[in-house]
Amino acid sequence: MKEKIYLYPVWVRVWHWLNALLFLLLVATGLSMQYASQGSHLIPFKFSVTVHNISGIILIVNFLFFAFANSFTWNGKYYKIPRKGYAKMLWKQILYYSWGIFKKEAKPFPITQERKFNPLQQFSYIIAMYILIPLIIISGVGLLFPEITLTVLFGKSGIWLTDLFHQFLGFFLTIFWLIHLYFCTIGKTATSNFKSMVDGWH
Numbered sequence: 001m002k003e004k005i006y007l008y009p010v011w012v013r014v015w016h017w018l019n020a021l022l023f024l025l026l027v028a029t030g031l032s033m034q035y036a037s038q039g040s041h042l043i044p045f046k047f048s049v050t051v052h053n054i055s056g057i058i059l060i061v062n063f064l065f066f067a068f069a070n071s072f073t074w075n076g077k078y079y080k081i082p083r084k085g086y087a088k089m090l091w092k093q094i095l096y097y098s099w100g101i102f103k104k105e106a107k108p109f110p111i112t113q114e115r116k117f118n119p120l121q122q123f124s125y126i127i128a129m130y131i132l133i134p135l136i137i138i139s140g141v142g143l144l145f146p147e148i149t150l151t152v153l154f155g156k157s158g159i160w161l162t163d164l165f166h167q168f169l170g171f172f173l174t175i176f177w178l179i180h181l182y183f184c185t186i187g188k189t190a191t192s193n194f195k196s197m198v199d200g201w202h
């Protein structure tokens, strides 16, 4: 049996599961609001707005906690891109996922205490957590407080553009989430990564 490593401290797990729950609430209420004008809708419109706003605010606090904790703890090191050879590492991982994995080749970047994520996983987490989430938060705040949003931009309504951008980001984060779920099933067993995020041990 391989050695067990403790990779997910309590704060990462609490942050992650709260983030996942809020994400699901935001997607469900966001979709409900988007299609509310088409007559019957599953969740009442006003209820969706309230749940969406409250979940969004808790998500902001949770995100700030994540960013703060990552900059002061060991976990943040897993999000640092190596200065040299990163493109080659990404390519190696892509080749492994598209070919090597089916031939049962050894993982090019096995998990260790120093390297929790493979390069592709690291790249997707950086994009989601440090680009898409901050942008969806900023655009969400712009929609929550329309008085701080530009009235007109390139001849179009600022609120309309902010809303479009917010939905666009929501779409890409949902795509990230679906891919994330799929890749989480490619562990030692289909459920081992989920167990790790529950008890902290890989």
Ligand code: HEM
Residues within 6 Å of the ligand: 007, 008, 012, 016, 019, 020, 023, 075, 116, 121, 125, 128, 129, 133, 173, 177, 180, 181, 184, 193, 194, 195, 196, 197
């Ligand atoms: C039902 C929803 C979700 C499930 C079941 C889930 C599952 C998991 C699992 C099993 C891991 C550990 C395996 C790994 O290291 O990749 C993980 C890690 C992670 N997930 Fe999720 N996830 C969910 C939603 C999300 C969402 C919505 C986001 C962000 C928008 C997210 C971002 C992350 C990040 C950044 C990590 C690495 C955390 C760290 O160790 O620093 N997850 N997730």
